[in-house]
Amino acid sequence: MQQQVVAPDTRPEAAQPESPIPRGDDVFELADVSCSYGSFTAVRDISLNIPRHRITALIGPSGCGKSTLLRCLNRMNDLVPGTVVGGTLHYNGEDIYGADIDPVEVRRRIGMVFQKPNPFPKSIYDNVAFGPRLNGFRGNLDDLVEEALTRAALWDEVRGKLKMSGLALSGGQQQRLCIARTLAVQPDVILMDEPCSALDPIATLKIEELMAGLKDDYTIVVVTHNMQQAARVSDMTAFLTVNIDDEVGERTGELVEFASTNHIFTNASDKRTEDYITGRFG
Numbered sequence: 001m002q003q004q005v006v007a008p009d010t011r012p013e014a015a016q017p018e019s020p021i022p023r024g025d026d027v028f029e030l031a032d033v034s035c036s037y038g039s040f041t042a043v044r045d046i047s048l049n050i051p052r053h054r055i056t057a058l059i060g061p062s063g064c065g066k067s068t069l070l071r072c073l074n075r076m077n078d079l080v081p082g083t084v085v086g087g088t089l090h091y092n093g094e095d096i097y098g099a100d101i102d103p104v105e106v107r108r109r110i111g112m113v114f115q116k117p118n119p120f121p122k123s124i125y126d127n128v129a130f131g132p133r134l135n136g137f138r139g140n141l142d143d144l145v146e147e148a149l150t151r152a153a154l155w156d157e158v159r160g161k162l163k164m165s166g167l168a169l170s171g172g173q174q175q176r177l178c179i180a181r182t183l184a185v186q187p188d189v190i191l192m193d194e195p196c197s198a199l200d201p202i203a204t205l206k207i208e209e210l211m212a213g214l215k216d217d218y219t220i221v222v223v224t225h226n227m228q229q230a231a232r233v234s235d236m237t238a239f240l241t242v243n244i245d246d247e248v249g250e251r252t253g254e255l256v257e258f259a260s261t262n263h264i265f266t267n268a269s270d271k272r273t274e275d276y277i278t279g280r281f282g
């Protein structure tokens, strides 16, 4: 892979590489977060703050725990039996693993879009209306569906065929439908786990443009294997790696560096980050 060349970034937080992490308005504050599946620790000691109305990318080699960490953010890992999350993870100042927190409400406020588009085998309309109906939405559902599809940049393509099955759409359209479905329950954060890896370059570009438009109103955290995509879409980047303990044969994901994307791609502080983004490793 060629060395990444990223245009200089003029955003205020990126202009100060010596203090690259914007302070203040953070949606998530993670302190020493770990996640184990049974006796296997997949990620350990992750401490970072994720800023509001920014796109944060999680990058790193296969198996370093990017998806695991992403799923910790909305308690999706609760659905995997035997999973234990340690450390503290605050969302808007609240411990989302606290005893009085409802994980279903957490997942409503922190939505998720998966690698493979996964519309329900229902009409386009019913896909988007599904979550609001489940939540007992009492407003104008037609307006809500139109708004979600518009925000997901799909309305113009489907406005005349809302009764058609969501499964009849192209892959890129299906992924935008899944984004509309997520937006329809009015979340605060959108987690995206390699949302473009099953899409062609044109559909990928559409999703990237859509992400850029959404960050005015939402915080986005995206896992990606695509370095160009991380450099193009994200404001902040966390680089994780796998620490291999030869004695016990364990491979645990650890955070190497978290900074503005501009800093990570032009002036990484850690050689492991630079080696990864320039393709010398991973």
Ligand SMILES: Nc1ncnc2c1ncn2[C@@H]1O[C@H](COP(=O)(O)OP(=O)(O)OP(=O)(O)O)[C@@H](O)[C@H]1O
Pocket: 037, 040, 042, 060, 061, 062, 063, 064, 065, 066, 067, 068, 069, 080, 251, 253
């Ligand atoms: N449900 C699970 N049960 C047991 N181990 C799991 C589970 N999910 C993930 N793991 C393990 O946790 C580690 C981290 O996996 P994870 O999928 O989070 O990594 P990743 O960085 O997202 O990988 P990739 O880039 O290949 O998708 C891996 O060793 C994986 O095998």
